[in-house]
Amino acid sequence: MTAPLLDVQNLTTSFRRDGAWREVVHGVSFTVNPRETVALVGESGSGKSVSALSLMRLTPRDSSRSGGRALFEGRDLLALPEAEMRKVRGDAIAMVFQEPMTSLNPVLTIGFQIAEGLMLHRGLTRDAAEAEAVRLLDRVRIPAARSRLHDYPHRFSGGMRQRVVIAMALACRPKLLIADEPTTALDVTVQAQILDLLKSLQDQEGMAVLFITHDMGVVAEIADRTVVMRHGRAVEAGDTAAIFRGAEHPYTRALLSSVPRLGSMAGEPRPLRFPIVSTTTGAVDVPPALPDTLKPADRPLLQVSGLTTRFDIRGGLFGRTRGRVHAVENVSFDLRAGETLSLVGESGCGKSTTGRSVLRLIEPAAGSVLLDGEDVLKLGPAALRERRKGMQMIFQDPFASLDPRMTVGKAIAEPILLNRLGNRAEARERTADLLARVGLSPDMAGRFPHEFSGGQRQRVCIARALAVRPRLIVADESVSALDVSVKAQVVNLMLELQASLGLAFLFISHDMAVVERVSHRVAVMYLGEIVEMGPRAAIFGAPQHPYTRRLLAAVPVPDPARRGARAALSVDEIRNPIRALDYLPPERRYREVSPGHVVQVWGEDWEPARPAAA
């Protein structure tokens, strides 16, 4: 077959807002051939999801309209009557959404939800549909599919749920699967599993995939052809390998250059800023090397030893404690002024809890946190408030961490006034100063958080954290929610601030490529424990622990040439940190592989995973 399966010509989509139509997709054209994977890639607001929703006619009917043509097997999807379109949806074209937590109905069993589509589109009986559902769950490699058919979605992990969603999408053997950021909400190892699964299913079923993502690494991993979108326009389209080899458009080049690449830091002694490529001219700005921020003779600014945090799980009639989440278990590390220590690991590994326990936003159960030699965990409330000036936090979601009813100027001035570091006039002056420092204009102080873009909000959060002149900043996934190019800028800002102010960062992240860029040292966490810690070069160059290796192997590499070079990943799930009340954590031993590089001695339970991770 040479005719494209889907031929989108000059697609435009407008939304009505306050009576005026506003076009957000301006004439996008692309084709998807049978059995082909096409990636629509772009940053938030580029119109990639809206384009896909318009194709499925899932945009709100009263307040949106689409123009152009979208020929699917010769029929124009945009002109089909609604009844015909309903038959196409979920049958010939299926969709997978980003959030596996919300795309399944929590009050229906997964078996019913998969069977639903089959009964609707294929007219199968209940029994036949359920038998087919079991087959589909097997296809997406859900263990013990038959027995799990009548389970509710909450009994599955995020990765498993996404498999169920994919099984639902595959139920009617669609010719085209539209996957809208299907792996964005998942951990890297789970993301790698889902991508593998999608690829093999595509080969078996012979379907085409329209893959929407913001992640160039994922694009390199999966797409045959790529369409780069920006501002609702397709700025560049072509063979994925060709785009990665030599992109034509400056924006594509800018996008590619700001994608952190694992392994790009080999041989660099210190953290390095991201190069910034102009989106209009394509001119590259190579970052000058940062000065050495470490003074080796210093006593560590922060010394954490034996930190343990547990959460009680209550249940039953009288709220008895029935179990405990061992979120952080006997974690020790130290951090010097001007140094960045990264805590990496997947969701649920306790890295955020560690950061919050250090600031005592969560009360740890045991251990000590010495800030400048003083134990933060033993301070009374007033002394703690006083000492918190020395350590501040930058949160993951800049929007959630700013009070929506407070102007950013007030938000930044608040810690100054709270800690009586100055009167109102001084606070105003310092606010203007801080805004300028983080690259914003001082007269933005009167605006509310919702009037800023994501990257600007994170700058505001950084300014607020700097207001009390802290020496330690806990950055909890601070750049994870940002678009790649913005992420690069915020990382650059943090590095510059470290160089000029001598800040110590506890950088909590799941993104290995960013971590490689910013860290002096790296600690890998798994199930609440540090399994490996050492200088950045040692962790990335010579990882020892099987989990570290697995983590590094799962990171998508933004280089189509290296596709498939990776070994197959196991379908292992991260184990559960919930323990019985009488659980005694095993004694852990660490061995030093090279100066400063320690690794936990692992037991037999890691051995089976080893060949897969190698």
Added chain:
Amino acid sequence: MAGSTPASPSVDLTVAGDPAFLGLDPSPASAGSHLVSDGTAALAAAYPALAAAVPDAPAVDRRRSGAGEVWFRFSRHRLALASVFVLAALVLGVVLGPVLWPTAIDDIDFSAMLQGPSAAHPFGTDDLGQDLLARMIYGGRISLAVGVAAMLVATVVGLTVGSLAGMSRGALGPLLMWVTDLFLALPQLPLLLLLIYLFRDALKRVFGVEGGVFVMIVLVIGGLGWMPVARLVRAQFLSLREKEFVEAARSQGGTTLHLVLRHILPNALGPVIVAGTIEVSSAIIAESTLSFLGLGFPPDIPTWGRILFDAKDHLDTATHWALFPGLAIFLTVLSINFIGDGLRDALDARRVV
């Protein structure tokens, strides 16, 4: 930062501050990806250089002081604005009414019983020939005062109980909620009877006949109306206290009191305002019920509810008798509800008006 970033003059920076554009996102995106819903707002963020050197966005033009901004936003809510005028007219009417319409409320005239509206009696008369307009003016003072005062009592008690329960991590929270449930489960009318028989005489001695009944009714209605507010506030607090901006303020050294007053309470007020306006209307109606049962104000003191209940036996022959107090209650309740809506929107900086 700015030094290392090449300028990109062609990027359309105005998007960053254009509220209409920012407000665009939810409808299409709710069906699909989070990235777009967060992201359309962050469209401008997609460009390097932008965050570093954003010049003044047009949004700056309409920046006002805090109170001015709230008034600007409130005045964009047309129904709320109209309601302010309606309510103001009602309040002015009952306050200035006796001056403009100096007819006695107890001027019995058997020659003019159950008359419809006329020049002598604009709202007609009741079965004793008393002038309804004068009685409405007098009754309106009591009804409005009872409604507002009872709302204040209910809201203050509800806010206190709700925020204590919402902030407590120990035994206090469940305890307060048990008390709330207990109050919700109480049979209210028998309780009202009991309270009124117990305390009426004592209060009358202290505050006088009318004052005593007023204080009693306000306390009884407010004291039995705070539970929904408390539950609302607690629910809001439970979710707000875990929000990152609260945690951020805590990590900057804010005391619990500061967190509650500056961050949690202002964000919890929206639903409370709406609940408060509903409380005003239900208090006006509850007062009517009490008057009807003979437990409120003495029968010779007219309130809107009392007039309405007196009128019920003559609905077929003297419709006007029920119509005017009914209309007054209706207009009051409706306008207060709209004002509540407008206030909620005006106080919410995120909402685009």
